[in-house]
Amino acid sequence: MNSLDSWLAHCERLHPKNIDMGLDRVRVVAERLNLHFDGPVITVAGTNGKGSTCAMLEACLLQAGYRTGVYTSPHLVHFQERCRIHGETVQPDALLPHFARVEAARVQDGEVSLTYFEFTTLAILSLMSASQLEVAILEVGLGGRLDAVNVIDADCSVITSIDLDHMEFLGNDRETIGREKAGIMRTGRPVIVSDPVPPQSVLDHALEIGADLWQFGKDFNFTGDKQQWGWAGRGRRYSGLAYPALRGANQLVNASGVLAALEALRTRIPVTAQAIRNGLAMVELPGRFQIVPGQPALVLDVAHNPHAVAALTANLDAMGFYPTTHAVFGAMADKDLAPMLARLGPLVDRWYFCDLPTPRAATAEQLQAQWQATQTRKDVKASTHANPQAALQAAVAAADPTDRIVVFGSFFTVGGVLAEGVPRLDAPHLSS
The missing domain is CATH 3.90.190.20 (Mur ligase, C-terminal domain)
Structure with a gap:
């Protein structure tokens, strides 16, 4: 297999199901790969707003001078859109050795069956772990608790808006779906909940496991008029911000979660107010209004x-x-x-x-x-x-x-x- 297309065709043939919820198989292969990130990892889950949140985080961190890696899914036109290193979409050839690594790890010491999403996620995580990143931003594909991305222990989690979608896998109501999304939280680490009216199950899970909960409306909030907006969090405020370059009224809620995540990680990756202003003004994401x-x-x-x-x-x-x-x-x-x-x-x-x-x-x-x-x-x-x-x-x-x-x-x-x-x-x- 000497092309990205041939590897993707291989991935489609490996497993009888498109979606097979569970981390046991993917964790075995991830451990064989010995995936490792030097800088903080931010995972982003939710029903809507994940892609916008990842793009704004990336834009602000790039403006602050950090070497970023971003994994998002699905793609719009080309598979390689799913991964950006330092703001640039990866080249298909750069992915090939990492598909080969996953295949070698998959068949080592007993073959493991992986879905297309699991295999391709591991390949991209392998590339990112080898890219000397200062910050990694990972969008969760579906749900959270049992999603392949959740094999990585995040330093900060963001949960965007939660609503009814993928109900055959995640449950028939917001409380059940919220419980699945909450699975990306980690004990003692910040979780940013930017949904203005989150399911109680999300808040309960944060309390149960002792996560550092940042809740919209309590730990951070925004105000705005037609010209500009402002943000206030734990001990920090920003005023006179220009509206994010991504259009739509919902983008201020997403941007507020982004600022909370950057604030929660500021001792490890400090970001200046100017970097935030520039990042929000320059962010781009095709297909979102x-x-x-x-x-x-x-x-x-x-x-x-x-x-x-x-x-x-x-x-x-x-x-x-x-x-x-x-x-x-x-x-x-x-x-x-x-x-x-x-x-x-x-x-x-x-x-x-x-x-x-x-x-x-x-x-x-x-x-x-x-x-x-x-x-x-x-x-x-x-x-x-x-x-x-x-x-x-x-x-x-x-x-x-x-x-x-x-x-x-x-x-x-x-x-x-x-x-x-x-x-x-x-x-x-x-x-x-």
């Missing part, structure tokens, strides 16, 4: 559960008036689709449902049928398309320059649109 310049307006958002779609709806509302809103939508079949469609429905005048290149996805026809079952507006049209690019092209062809197009529902949906680069919507027919 990303507005692409041009006409019509194009919004890309990976929102793929009701809670995230509610935030997307609020952010779209705040954009102002557009004569027609076109929505490109593709989603996984196991998502709670009805409330997602119902929440955004009042804003959308034309739907473009699309297939996605994964067996987990609902077909465009299934999405349209689900939409029709909940549809109350008679003036709204819908069509089905073979992929996100085709759906976007149909939306562009139908849109006027003053309209708005929203692409959402899955990483696969946004990634499908970004696969050939960020689209420019100044097509000739629109300006004629």
Whole structure:
């Protein structure tokens, strides 16, 4: 196997399940790999806001001069997007020796079966542990307690907003899901809970194991007006901060958790106020309420559960008036689709449902049928398309320059649109 694609194909064939919750198998291989980090490790769990939190942590720490490593999942277009070293996406060739290391460790002293996610996570952790990092930032894939990332003992944990998602694995209510997320906490170490209304199970677990709980609204908080915002934590305040470069009202909650984490670790990795200002002003993250310049307006958002779609709806509302809103939508079949469609429905005048290149996805026809079952507006049209690019092209062809197009529902949906680069919507027919 001499390419990243061949290794990824190998990983897909190893285990009978895509997701197999539990740390026993992955811990055996991790111990054989002897993974080690010299600087502090921050793990980030939650339903929504994980990627934004990781990106803001990275941006502030880079501005402070630290050598950072970040692991996030899933990717939008290319697998190597999952790992950044010192702010740069790793090259595919840099990953190859670490896939080989994991394979050697996996078959050493008795073969261990790993899922695609477990194998690839260990390969990236192997690369990060060999990269002389001063800070490692690890996004938890699913849940927390039994996620492969949780084989690493974090020096600080962050738990972002918690809502209903992946319920077949994590439980049917916020309390049960919160208990799974709380599994990333460690005794005596800080855990930042940035969800303004966290499940009681999260707070209880912190107390049970003796974690150093930093709770939004008690240990840290923010204030703001239309021009600027401020943050206050344990013994430190920041005022006159510019809004984070990531758009959306929910980003101040995420940024508040970031500042709490940096404050909790300040004796090991001090960060100046100027580094925080610069980091928040410069942070970038594709697919999180990303507005692409041009006409019509194009919004890309990976929102793929009701809670995230509610935030997307609020952010779209705040954009102002557009004569027609076109929505490109593709989603996984196991998502709670009805409330997602119902929440955004009042804003959308034309739907473009699309297939996605994964067996987990609902077909465009299934999405349209689900939409029709909940549809109350008679003036709204819908069509089905073979992929996100085709759906976007149909939306562009139908849109006027003053309209708005929203692409959402899955990483696969946004990634499908970004696969050939960020689209420019100044097509000739629109300006004629």
